[in-house]
Amino acid sequence: MAGDIHAEYPALFGPGEGDFAGVAAKLSTADEVHIVTHIRPDADAVGSALGLKHGLASLGVPSTVYIGQKEELPENIRTVPGVASVALGEPLPPSGVVVTTDCASLDRTGMYHDELAGNPERVVVIDHHASNPGYGAMNLVLPSESTTVIIRELLAHMGVALTPDIAYCLYAGLVTDTGSFRWGTSRMHILAAELMEHGVDTRAAAMDLMDAVSADDLKLMGDVMAGMETRVAGRYTISVLAIDDVHLRHMNQTAIEAIIEYSRALTGSDIGVVFKEIHPGYWSVSLRSSVVNVADVAAMHGGGGHVPAAGYSVAGAVDAAIDALQQSVSELP
Numbered sequence: 001m002a003g004d005i006h007a008e009y010p011a012l013f014g015p016g017e018g019d020f021a022g023v024a025a026k027l028s029t030a031d032e033v034h035i036v037t038h039i040r041p042d043a044d045a046v047g048s049a050l051g052l053k054h055g056l057a058s059l060g061v062p063s064t065v066y067i068g069q070k071e072e073l074p075e076n077i078r079t080v081p082g083v084a085s086v087a088l089g090e091p092l093p094p095s096g097v098v099v100t101t102d103c104a105s106l107d108r109t110g111m112y113h114d115e116l117a118g119n120p121e122r123v124v125v126i127d128h129h130a131s132n133p134g135y136g137a138m139n140l141v142l143p144s145e146s147t148t149v150i151i152r153e154l155l156a157h158m159g160v161a162l163t164p165d166i167a168y169c170l171y172a173g174l175v176t177d178t179g180s181f182r183w184g185t186s187r188m189h190i191l192a193a194e195l196m197e198h199g200v201d202t203r204a205a206a207m208d209l210m211d212a213v214s215a216d217d218l219k220l221m222g223d224v225m226a227g228m229e230t231r232v233a234g235r236y237t238i239s240v241l242a243i244d245d246v247h248l249r250h251m252n253q254t255a256i257e258a259i260i261e262y263s264r265a266l267t268g269s270d271i272g273v274v275f276k277e278i279h280p281g282y283w284s285v286s287l288r289s290s291v292v293n294v295a296d297v298a299a300m301h302g303g304g305g306h307v308p309a310a311g312y313s314v315a316g317a318v319d320a321a322i323d324a325l326q327q328s329v330s331e332l333p
Helices: 020-028 043-058 106-118 147-158 164-177 186-197 202-211 215-226 245-250 253-265 294-300 318-330
Strands: 033-037 063-067 097-101 123-127 138-141 229-233 236-243 271-279 282-289 309-315
Touching (some): 020 138, 043 097, 043 164, 097 106, 123 147, 147 164, 215 245, 215 253, 236 253, 236 318
Parallel strands (some): 097 123, 123 138
């Protein structure tokens, strides 16, 4: 059967890259699968989890997607097929295989951290973050444009045919994690073409996932961007934007992502940084750059990510956090 795996699907990974066959066999024969994706989810998190769920359903394997938070999902990912079935902040069943998707570390699983840390033998990790330490009994962690790219290859090994719903799930992660195909390898275009052939309307998807903002969003974005601060850090220039908790609560996720992308594109800036106040005094930090490996910067603060896009979390006053980031960047070669 191995010779027929890619009769319909083009291979997205080379021979020997990742134990796709082993993970496919484990999930295809499981009695039940519990899919956990990360808190404060983005389109790749939800798309990879639900894409896998739809694929398992086609094989008759029951599964549920869990997110370890009570907060509702961002508006821009509520069009991903199956999103209404996601269990928010509900306990995991005591038995069955647990698959984490797009969770670079256990803390990203939120309320499930302790349970999964204490039972790694039931965990399968599927992720594309280079900083992922491999915290499961099986770890399908590969450098890739998005976790949905890995899910697509896994579905091929499971013998799952693409459907319009699966295609949209996979495209959601692909288009957003590549910045609308601004960075990545030729693989992203090969997969995008295949997903379009299976029913993805790229114009509608872009509007749903990235483009739709309200007049109120634009006003809030203006408030935030008016407070931009530029700092010199060694041989680099960083542009910093801070979104306090009041603005964050009222801002569409699409607008937040747009601000993060604007920070990257500022002329004369080497690193774009956005501090988002998730709770009073607790900040989620997004780093973007086209010239600096920001995964290294994030790692200095306990975070991680990719060369062009990474992040970490920090508690305390935002000015002190910006000072600490400036110092870290100034130490880069």
